[in-house]
Amino acid sequence: MSSWLYPFSSSRSQPENGSKSENQSPPASQSSGEDPGDRSSGFDPESLERGAKALREINRSPNAKQVFEVMRKQEQTRLAEVEAEKVKMAAIQLQLDIERQRNMAEEQRQLYQQQSQVKAQVMRQEDELARKRLQQDHETQRRNNAELVKMQEESSFRQEQARRATEEEIQAQQRQTEKERAQIEQETIRVKAMAEAVARAHEAKLTEDHNRRMLVERMNGEREKWLAAINTTFGHIEGGL
DSSP states (O other): OOGGGOTTTHHHHHHHHHHHHHHHOHHHHHHHTOOHHHHHTOOOHHHHHHHHHHHHHHHHSTTHHHHHHHHHHHHHHHHHHHHHHHHHHHHHHHHHHHHHHHHHHHHHHHHHHHHHHHHHHHHHHHHHHHHHHHHHHHHHHHHHHHHHHHHHHHHHHHHHHHHHHHHHHHHHHHHHHHHHHHHHHHHHHHHHHHHHHHHHHHHHHHHHHHHHHHHHHHHHHHHHHHHHHHHHHHHHHHHHO
């Protein structure tokens, strides 16, 4: 059948070409939102003129009724193909949406996994830092306790040294006091002995003086007595002569 009987026969191949191009690049059809039939039905003055000429020839043909029936069936077939193409494109779009959702879910899963890993790593690092801080605090407390014990021991040692020094000083003072007391007692004894010796010497001297005086007095008395006796004797002698 000649092409002038099917002025719209080219429209059947155009959806197929459009579907092939759309199958090759479905995101473009998705992004533009255009229908495949809309792209294939772009305004073409030459096609319109050829269609009008073919329509006039058909009307003059004795088989016009059959031609129009064939054309109607061709149009139904074309519309069915367009609808099938739409269904196919919808299925492709659905598959793309499913794939996109699957990819998004996978990305979300990977993101969640990465976030979980990062969170776990951060928690491990925080736990490690907390453990190190606790260990450092324990070490600092241990050093502080050791320094406190050392300071207490040094303080006790200094107090013990001070106590011993004070005790030794007191004992030294006591020994010095005892020594001085002994020296005083010895000096007292010596002075007392000297005083007693002087007293005895003085007493002896007084006794000696007294005895001497008594002796002198006695000797003087005897001398007077002897002189008197001598005088008496010589007097008797002289009287006898």
